Amino acid sequence: MQSLKIAVFDGDGIGPEITEPAMKIVDRVARDAQVRLDFEVLPSGAGHYRDHGESLPESSVAAARAADAILLSAMGLPDVRYPDGTEIVPQIELRFILGLYAGVRPVKLLPGQQSPLKIPDGKTLDFILIRESTEGLFARMNEGTVTEDEAQETLVITRGVSEKLFDFAFRLARQRKAKGYPGRVTCVDKANVFRAFAFMRKIFHERAALNPDLVADTAYVDAMALWMVQRPWEFDVMVTENMFGDILSDLGAGLMGGLGMAPSADIGDGHAVFQPCHGTAPDIAGQGIANPLAMILSGAMMLEWLAMDKDTPALSEAAGRVETAVSKVLTERIIVTPDLGGWASTSDLARAVEAAL
Numbered sequence: 061m062q063s064l065k066i067a068v069f070d071g072d073g074i075g076p077e078i079t080e081p082a083m084k085i086v087d088r089v090a091r092d093a094q095v096r097l098d099f100e101v102l103p104s105g106a107g108h109y110r111d112h113g114e115s116l117p118e119s120s121v122a123a124a125r126a127a128d129a130i131l132l133s134a135m136g137l138p139d140v141r142y143p144d145g146t147e148i149v150p151q152i153e154l155r156f157i158l159g160l161y162a163g164v165r166p167v168k169l170l171p172g173q174q175s176p177l178k179i180p181d182g183k184t185l186d187f188i189l190i191r192e193s194t195e196g197l198f199a200r201m202n203e204g205t206v207t208e209d210e211a212q213e214t215l216v217i218t219r220g221v222s223e224k225l226f227d228f229a230f231r232l233a234r235q236r237k238a239k240g241y242p243g244r245v246t247c248v249d250k251a252n253v254f255r256a257f258a259f260m261r262k263i264f265h266e267r268a269a270l271n272p273d274l275v276a277d278t279a280y281v282d283a284m285a286l287w288m289v290q291r292p293w294e295f296d297v298m299v300t301e302n303m304f305g306d307i308l309s310d311l312g313a314g315l316m317g318g319l320g321m322a323p324s325a326d327i328g329d330g331h332a333v334f335q336p337c338h339g340t341a342p343d344i345a346g347q348g349i350a351n352p353l354a355m356i357l358s359g360a361m362m363l364e365w366l367a368m369d370k371d372t373p374a375l376s377e378a379a380g381r382v383e384t385a386v387s388k389v390l391t392e393r394i395i396v397t398p399d400l401g402g403w404a405s406t407s408d409l410a411r412a413v414e415a416a417l
């Protein structure tokens with residue numbers, strides 16, 4: 061049996077509550093696909109900082125680097141901060157350390173999954189938002205200057221990362237086109253106002269020219285916020301700067317029924333982290349009512365990525381089984397957590413997914 065090493069950051073707040081069932085489900089379908097996943101839970105996070113003075117120990121980074129993939133829940137606690145008052149966000153630091161430039165945020169409705177939007181017959185929500193995750197307005201995170209009268213932050217767009225990011229977007233659109241999607245990449249920016257975005261757009265067009273089999277177009281971020289609500293079914297793959305992507309991905313999560321439903325991946329050259337779009341939800345932590353589906357679906361995304369990275373198609377089938385099981389539970393809508401309008405606990409919902417498998 062093939063075996064793969066999975067580094068796990070179970071995090072803070074609701075993190076451990078949703079990580080345990082997700083690991084169990086992913087482990088089960090992988091085993092059925094003849095792949096053993098060796099999980100290693102690594103110390104990190106705001107709680108670890110409070111108790112041990114370190115938020116992301118070197119040994120955890122080394123273990124994550126050595127792993128075949130990384131599964132992460134969420135980190136940070138509102139009352140635990142660094143001495144300068146900033147939040148503890150090792151998940152963002154990991155993106156920089158491992159060069160995870162492509163934040164993949166699928167905005168997809170599984171059968172049975174409800175959207176607050178009224179979706180016309182014959183249409184569905186099924187696009188992917190790619191958020192650049194290592195530069196943009198986050199490039200100089202924690203280095204902004206603040207005086208009594210003025211605050212300044214810096215936005216950085218580099219040619220190197222932009223080229224890799226756009227190439228990633230075009231590759232993904234091509235893979236989707238092979239499955240029947242339109243093969244379209246939309247660059248979302250604010251090129252009409254900022255030079256940095258005009259620079260980014262120019263690089264987008266250069267990379268688009270190398271991919272003539274795909275459709276490439278552009279949109280301003282404010283218009284995209286409108287279109288994501290008015291006609292989101294028209295999009296295939298979108299690619300954007302870090303801060304714009306941060307905001308639009310929460311809008312996307314809202315379209316999918318909330319943060320508890322939105323999985324994601326942060327992918328670089330050789331490393332990948334899979335985690336739900338949501339944070340540690342301190343307001344409901346410890347109550348056993350967090351929705352584990354975003355975490356479980358992030359695990360499915362991990363299997364899909366490993367299927368490609370390790371050339372093991374059985375893992376893609378395993379990922380599909382998880383999606384189908386989640387979809388079945390959502391269609392029945394008997395056992396769902398309070399964020400989805402139900403009364404079930406985290407473990408009830410996770411058990412329902414297991415039963416559906």
Ligand code: ATP
Pocket residue numbers: 074134135136319320337338339340341342343344349350351352354399
């Ligand atoms: P971050 O800044 O780390 O992204 P945040 O403070 O923006 O975090 P979250 O921790 O994601 O926000 O929580 C936002 C809201 O969504 C909270 O009310 C929280 O309870 C809810 N929420 C987040 N994740 C879940 C989940 N898995 N299940 C149920 N509710 C959730």
